[in-house]
Amino acid sequence: MADEKPRKEFIKITSGDMAQPFEWSVGRHGSKFLAELRDNKRFLGIKCPKCGTVYATPRQVCRTCFVEMKEWVPLGNEGTIETFTILNFGFVDPDTGTERPVPYTCIFVKLDGADTSIGHFLDETDINKIKIGMRVQAVFEEKRKGSLLDVKHFTTVSE
Numbered sequence: 484m485a486d487e488k489p490r491k492e493f494i495k496i497t498s499g500d501m502a503q504p505f506e507w508s509v510g511r512h513g514s515k516f517l518a519e520l521r522d523n524k525r526f527l528g529i530k531c532p533k534c535g536t537v538y539a540t541p542r543q544v545c546r547t548c549f550v551e552m553k554e555w556v557p558l559g560n561e562g563t564i565e566t567f568t569i570l571n572f573g574f575v576d577p578d579t580g581t582e583r584p585v586p587y588t589c590i591f592v593k594l595d596g597a598d599t600s601i602g603h604f605l606d607e608t609d610i611n612k613i614k615i616g617m618r619v620q621a622v623f624e625e626k627r628k629g630s631l632l633d634v635k636h637f638t639t640v641s642e
Contacts, residue, residue: 536598539601561619562618565600569586590605
């Protein structure tokens, strides 16, 4: 029919046999953060002008002071493990449709220069080799596309 509007095409990510069409915006702050990871293999934080808290990942308003934040600061690609867990239950990666091999380790790491932490993966699964407070460094994917998964994983750093 001549009056029909064209249908909008949605991105489709498959998780096993289940299709999950969706799209969303990560916003101005998320876009800048992810573009910096993709283009320069570098983390950025954002600093509160009132209390000085540096957030990674960035947000528009300080959670304590409720003031707008505009000062971007470079963060290190290294940081400190704040907590971790080793999982023995796989999940299906929505980007690839394949199950993540088990075991795998999830960490929260406070990047150098940040006051908050981000969640990611560690390439070590031996509980005897992982400690809260240990130093880790980001390992980046060769081909990056603007996602937190542009960081392949974190790896431990010898001190």
